[in-house]
Each structure stands twice: as structure tokens, then as C-alpha cells.
Amino acid sequence: PRYKADALKGYHQLFQMALALPLPQGSSSFNFYIKQQAELGAILALTDQKDFDAALELARTADVPRAKMYDFILARGASHWPVQRGLELVRECVQADGSYPYSGAIRLAQAAKDDPITQRALLRGIYQAAASQTDLIAFGLTGGFDALTGGHELAPDLDGELETALTALITRVGKDPRHINARSTSGLLGLLQSIAPDRAAELKASYPELVVV
Secondary structure (H helix, E strand, O other), X not given: OOOHHHHHHHHHHHHHHHHHOOOOOOOOOHHHHHHHHHHHHHHHHHHHOOOHHHHHHHHOOOOOOOHHHHHHHHHHOOOOOOHHHHHHHHHHHHHHHOOOOHHXXXXXXXXXXXXXXXXXXXXXXXXXXXXXXXXXXXXXXXXXXHHHHHHHHHOHHHHHHHHXXXXXXXXXXXXXXXXXXXXXXXXXXXXXXXXXXXXHHHHHHHOHHHOOO
């Protein structure tokens, strides 16, 4: 707190140092993890200090998937920008590298109670992204499972679109022999059960290994 300006400058330097590291091949390598966490750490520090504009400026130059960075910027700064601006930033993240900031998007949707048009645009974006999500680990790490549950609570009238997203996700996990995120996916089966019992029954019969009591 005493040397805040110096500290913030240091986080900017940390980000630039991480950015200067060569980008390793393969997102599972340890060097990629170190680079990713260093860039994210600088973003976290700036958002801790509510320096959201500076954090966004850095995130726009990141050379690793940006969804987690935008997650923290949007979730912590939900009241910093108008909701419509938040929606634009969600789309900006997707256009940059294809990653989707689920946690940030659902926080924005929750904050948009007085703007139902933007709120539904955010929820539809979440559902569409989830329906086409192939990296289920990233989906979990960026709050995808909670975003789907939160969407149902905010707008039950969009449950038809939620059903489409849930069906696609559950089917994708069920067909994957590794059953990544099987336990979390079983929670989605429970959500599907509450909005489309017949469809849930079909998927439970097709993928019994995803059914967790």
C-alpha cells in the first residue's frame, strides 16, 4: 500500500517479461503453465487494485488463451463499465483467440437485471459457446458449469436453448473415453433433468457412466 505506484509498475513489467518468453509448443507443458500463470498473475494484481482499464490493456496483448484474464476483469469490474460494454468485451475475447470467459459473462448477466435485452444476449452467448465447447478442462476452469446453472436461474424462458447446450456437452463428454469432467457433467444431467426429463433419461441410458448418485 505504501508504494502502490511502484508495485503496479512492477506488475506491468512482470507481464511484459512473461510475454517475452518463447511460447512453448503444447498447452500441457510446464513452461507454458509458468508463462500463462505469470501473465494471469499480473492481471489479477491489477484487478485487485481495481485498475481494470490497465488490466484490460495488458490482456489484449496476451499470447496465451485470454478467457481467464477476461473472467477476472469482467467479474471483478462488472460495475466498472456499462453492461453493454461488458458484452462487447466478452465478444472481444472470443474473437481474439476463441476462448470464452464464462465466469465473467454470467457475472455480467447477473448485474444486468435492469437490461433484459443485454442479459439475454449474454446468456445466449454462454449457451452457444457451451454447445460448441471442445476443451472441457478449459470449460470447467473458466466457470462454464456454474454459468449454465446460473443462466437457468436468471432466465428460465431460455431453457430451450439451455437444453440444446446441455445435450451437446453431455453427449461430447459421454463419447470421450476419458470422461473428462464426468462428475461435473453429472451435475449438468441433473440440471437437464429439471428442464427436460425425457431428454435427460435418454442421455442417462446412453451414458450410464456419467450418472453419479
